[in-house]
Amino acid sequence: MTSPVTSPPDTQADRVRAAATRIRRHALTMGEVQGQGYIGQALGAADVLAAFYAREGGELRLRPEDPEWDDRDRFLLSIGHYAIALYAALAEAGTIAVDELGTYGSDDSRLPMSGMASYTPGMEISGGSLGHGLGVACGMAMGLRHRGNSARVINLLSDGELDEGSTWEAALAGAHHELSNLVAVVDVNGLQADGPTPGVLRTEPVTDKWRAFGWHAVRVDGNDVDALLAGLDEIREHTAGPSVLICDTRTGRGVPFLETREKAHFMPVAEHEWAAARAALEEQQ
Numbered sequence: 081m082t083s084p085v086t087s088p089p090d091t092q093a094d095r096v097r098a099a100a101t102r103i104r105r106h107a108l109t110m111g112e113v114q115g116q117g118y119i120g121q122a123l124g125a126a127d128v129l130a131a132f133y134a135r136e137g138g139e140l141r142l143r144p145e146d147p148e149w150d151d152r153d154r155f156l157l158s159i160g161h162y163a164i165a166l167y168a169a170l171a172e173a174g175t176i177a178v179d180e181l182g183t184y185g186s187d188d189s190r191l192p193m194s195g196m197a198s199y200t201p202g203m204e205i206s207g208g209s210l211g212h213g214l215g216v217a218c219g220m221a222m223g224l225r226h227r228g229n230s231a232r233v234i235n236l237l238s239d240g241e242l243d244e245g246s247t248w249e250a251a252l253a254g255a256h257h258e259l260s261n262l263v264a265v266v267d268v269n270g271l272q273a274d275g276p277t278p279g280v281l282r283t284e285p286v287t288d289k290w291r292a293f294g295w296h297a298v299r300v301d302g303n304d305v306d307a308l309l310a311g312l313d314e315i316r317e318h319t320a321g322p323s324v325l326i327c328d329t330r331t332g333r334g335v336p337f338l339e340t341r342e343k344a345h346f347m348p349v350a351e352h353e354w355a356a357a358r359a360a361l362e363e364q365q
């Protein structure tokens with residue numbers, strides 16, 4: 081007679097998955113506050129953000145109570161419309177209070193609907209004018225290295241930003257200067273403002289392109305926490321230059337009726353659907 085095989089009840093991946101669920105929950109709460117928000121992207125990117133902000137031992141080197149700490153890793157969100165997801169992750173990390181999420185998008189809130197560095201602790205750059213994040217990240221990485229600071233610079237960008245020439249200029253520079261403290265994370269959800277990415281401007285094969293530019297490229301299912309953590313481990317071991325983690329994600333992930341909704345950059349959610357979305361998320365657990 082064989083013993084039943086059971087998974088350890090509280091693995092590192094389990095804890096990251098639980099954090100991802102809280103990030104999704106927070107994002108839905110903020111979406112309901114304003115009746116809108118880029119909820120499809122937030123749900124899709126929740127696992128990626130949880131892997132960075134909620135990994136035991138710290139995938140990111142941070143002091144939540146001191147967001148300006150000079151030795152912190154810099155996490156640059158160049159896609160300002162994903163702010164709702166990063167606010168949720170910052171709440172998970174303890175940089176901002178969970179209660180503050182209820183002010184999202186309101187007058188005098190520190191949490192504007194598009195990410196802005198001057199408003200929010202832990203928001204390193206103002207995003208939204210797409211294609212600038214990786215160039216800023218290169219400059220930060222060079223500056224930190226020059227100062228002998230071992231902090232890493234991570235730039236979360238979208239597949240839509242791969243249409244921007246400035247992204248590829250920065251990719252050239254990062255490889256040329258052998259910025260081993262620089263990590264790009266590409267959220268490949270196959271969607272951008274003008275429609276499905278393959279129909280707007282073909283960017284595949286994404287992995288081959290980054291490799292041709294001199295980057296160490298790893299591609300994973302961005303909604304598979306085990307794969308994400310393994311990918312992050314592999315990137316950390318690469319010290320000869322910059323690395324990119326390419327994450328294939330699914331818009332609306334975690335809420336089945338949003339996952340299957342017709343894909344739109346700004347996913348419409350009716351007033352009565354927010355509570356249903358929250359209930360559907362909990363049913364997945």
Ligand SMILES: [Mg+2]
Nearest residue numbers: 238239240271
């Ligand atoms: Mg996209």
